[in-house]
Amino acid sequence: MTADPAGFWRNRFWQHWVAANALGELLxxxxxxxxxxxxFQRAGEPTNTGQALAFAAVFILLGAFExxxxxxxxxxxxxxxxxxxxxxxxxxxxxxxxxxxxGMVPSTxxxxxxxxxTSAQAEPPIALVxxxxxxxxxxxxxxxxxxxxxxxxxxxPSKAWLWLPANALAWALGMPVIFLGAQANExxxxxxxxxxxxxxxxLVAGALVGAVHGRVLLxxxxxxxxxxxxx
Numbered sequence: 001m002t003a004d005p006a007g008f009w010r011n012r013f014w015q016h017w018v019a020a021n022a023l024g025e026l027l028x029x030x031x032x033x034x035x036x037x038x039x040f041q042r043a044g045e046p047t048n049t050g051q052a053l054a055f056a057a058v059f060i061l062l063g064a065f066e067x068x069x070x071x072x073x074x075x076x077x078x079x080x081x082x083x084x085x086x087x088x089x090x091x092x093x094x095x096x097x098x099x100x101x102x103g104m105v106p107s108t109x110x111x112x113x114x115x116x117x118t119s120a121q122a123e124p125p126i127a128l129v130x131x132x133x134x135x136x137x138x139x140x141x142x143x144x145x146x147x148x149x150x151x152x153x154x155x156x157p158s159k160a161w162l163w164l165p166a167n168a169l170a171w172a173l174g175m176p177v178i179f180l181g182a183q184a185n186e187x188x189x190x191x192x193x194x195x196x197x198x199x200x201x202x203l204v205a206g207a208l209v210g211a212v213h214g215r216v217l218l219x220x221x222x223x224x225x226x227x228x229x230x231x
Contacts, residue, residue, distance in 0.1 A: 030202050
């Protein structure tokens with residue numbers, strides 16, 4: 001562990017962490033969104049069980065790419081305070097796979113249940129969509145962070161468990177922003193504008209998530225440094 005992350009250095013680390021998360025999500029999740037858009041444009045909604053499961057598998061694997069990009073971005077910044085951290089990228093990839101598997105369950109089940117049903121389906125109110133998105137984030141966040149925690153606790157053994165609720169809160173706030181961006185096509189039919197709005201939503205969500213668990217991470221490192229100095 002390096003010097004006590006207090007004062008200016010702490011703020012600098014936090015700013016870098018927020019930027020890394022924002023840009024990592026923009027590249028990682030943005031790529032997933034772009035590929036997903038083209039897949040649905042090309043193939044349309046799945047019409048049978050095999051297609052629905054294939055779609056889910058594709059997006060879960062794409063989630064691994066998101067985990068790779070975000071994990072690399074986070075590790076680059078994290079090593080400035082915790083140079084001994086190991087396994088962070090792999091942990092982020094595995095966590096992303098688990099989180100995406102959970103996240104694909106509702107849409108896959110809904111697709112299977114609606115198979116063959118040609119009746120019009122009423123869209124749920126946007127407030128309900130955002131509330132459910134927050135709930136999904138609160139559950140998926142700790143799943144994503146659980147494998148990172150296994151890596152983090154080796155460097156910060158005393159309070160590393162706080163990384164789990166930090167990610168629950170962070171993603172409960174960030175996921176509704178992502179879902180809100182997904183509604184961009186309801187505002188305009190211009191593909192460029194839709195893409196820009198989706199990208200902006202992903203960027204903002206990534207920054208928001210990083211801002212929340214970045215502050216908790218700083219507190220953990222600072223607490224660990226204080227405990228070490230006390231000893």
